Structure formats: C-alpha cells, structure tokens
Amino acid sequence: MIDWLLNPPLFLLLALLGGVLIALIAAPLGVFMVWQKQSYFGAALAHSALLGVSFGLFIELNLTVAVVLISLAVALGIHFLKEKTRLSSDTLLGILAHSTLAIGLIMLSLQSQVQIDIFSYLFGDILSIDSTDLIFILLLGALVSLFFWFHWHDLLNATLNAELAQIEGVPTQKVQLYYVLLLALLIAVAMKIVGVLLITSLLIIPAAAARKFASSPERMLVFSIIFGLFSILFGLLGSILWDIPTGPSIVTVATLIFVVSLLKKENV
Numbered sequence: 001m002i003d004w005l006l007n008p009p010l011f012l013l014l015a016l017l018g019g020v021l022i023a024l025i026a027a028p029l030g031v032f033m034v035w036q037k038q039s040y041f042g043a044a045l046a047h048s049a050l051l052g053v054s055f056g057l058f059i060e061l062n063l064t065v066a067v068v069l070i071s072l073a074v075a076l077g078i079h080f081l082k083e084k085t086r087l088s089s090d091t092l093l094g095i096l097a098h099s100t101l102a103i104g105l106i107m108l109s110l111q112s113q114v115q116i117d118i119f120s121y122l123f124g125d126i127l128s129i130d131s132t133d134l135i136f137i138l139l140l141g142a143l144v145s146l147f148f149w150f151h152w153h154d155l156l157n158a159t160l161n162a163e164l165a166q167i168e169g170v171p172t173q174k175v176q177l178y179y180v181l182l183l184a185l186l187i188a189v190a191m192k193i194v195g196v197l198l199i200t201s202l203l204i205i206p207a208a209a210a211r212k213f214a215s216s217p218e219r220m221l222v223f224s225i226i227f228g229l230f231s232i233l234f235g236l237l238g239s240i241l242w243d244i245p246t247g248p249s250i251v252t253v254a255t256l257i258f259v260v261s262l263l264k265k266e267n268v
Helices: 002-006 010-035 039-059 063-084 089-109 118-123 131-160 162-167 172-189 199-211 217-242 246-261
Strands: none
Touching (some): 010 039, 010 172, 010 199, 010 217, 039 063, 039 089, 039 172, 063 172, 131 162, 162 172, 172 199, 199 246, 217 246
C-alpha cells in the first residue's frame, strides 16, 4: 500500500486527476446551488442519471453519453415545466426525481441478460476512471469556465434579486437555463466519482462549509474549492488505506469538514 502512494500506478493517477478536476468544476456550481436553495433540484437530476444508465444499456449506447443526454433532457424539462405549470418547485422536482428513478430501475430489471455493477453507479468507483472520462471532464471544465467568465455577475445578480436583474438588462432566464444544463452535465460526468446517490452531497457540502468563512461570493468560491479538493484527496486516500468505498469516503470527509466549520462563528 505504501508503495502505491510513493509510486502510484496509472489508474490511481487518473482517479486523482479526475477527482481534482471534478472538485474544481463543482465548486462554482455548488455555491450557486446553496445560494439558490436548489439542493433538491440537484437530487432530482442525480436520480434521473440512473434512467440514463438503463437507457444506455437498452439501446447499447455509451453509458456516459446516455446519462448526459437523459440528464440534459430532464434538466430542460424541469426548467420549462416550472415556467408552464402552477405546481410548486418542490412538488415538480419530487415527481420527476422519483419517477425517473423508478423507470430507470424497472428498465434495468427488464434487462436480465445484462450484467452490471449497479453499486458502482449508485456510490461511485473513482478508480475506474479512464482517459475517455478525463476528456469528458476536461470539456465540461472548459464549458463551466467559459460560462462563469462571462456570466458570474449575471448569475449572482439574478440569484440575489431576479426582478432587479431583469430591469438592469440581465437575461435571467437564459443565464439560469445555462446554469441548469451545466449542473446536469456535471452530475452525469461525475457519476463515476461519487455515484448517483452522493453527487449532490459533493456539490452542496463544501459550499455549505465555505459559507461560514465567506465575507464575499468570491471568498466563498475559494473556500469551496479548497474544501472540495480536501474531500477528494483525503477521501481517496482513506479509500485506499482502509479499503472502503471511494464515493462514501469522499462525502464523509466533506461532512467532517462541514462539522468542523460549524465551530466557527458566522461572518457578520
């Protein structure tokens, strides 16, 4: 085990690089998820990812591509249904989260000839990351970087006061839609890191812990990145040293960081 740490094999380096990149991408998306109180939205998208897995197996499509397609479709559906129906957001999200999860499980059960490790999708398997996954992650990182380079202040203003932002000429609906689609892409791509059931935790917990140290949005982003990186690094290390599942290990480290952050007094 010590030899692995001193001279890590390629798959461990790929896992570490993939995890670090996901932590960097998740930080800006996560802070806005916390500010907008959108945690249930993230959970709905995460549940829909399992439908993407079953859909990919059914039509024999690359599972990452299938999950991306289904996640984007569900994100678009949520965005437009919120505008077109009188249902409250939490009701709509609850319907979509549980219905997509149920349909995904039914589709998987009907494919008895397919052998699949469902636990790797539910709880993640960071050690199975390959070069193709890294390409997807890097492309997503480029998209997220471009989005926040041009729309950080737009999304921030829309989050703080959507009506005032619209008056000032901010295209709030379009910016929010772009944000939602990037969130869906992150959940789809990060599924191998921490799994369908835990990806929302990786988005929310570092950002929630960072809020205790934040005197500005930018400062909160920096601390969210730091806490996310710590979660990935020490979660992966704990997984290797104690032979425990990587996804839950990463989320547990993030939770410990959040618990420690509770000891700090709120910024005024």
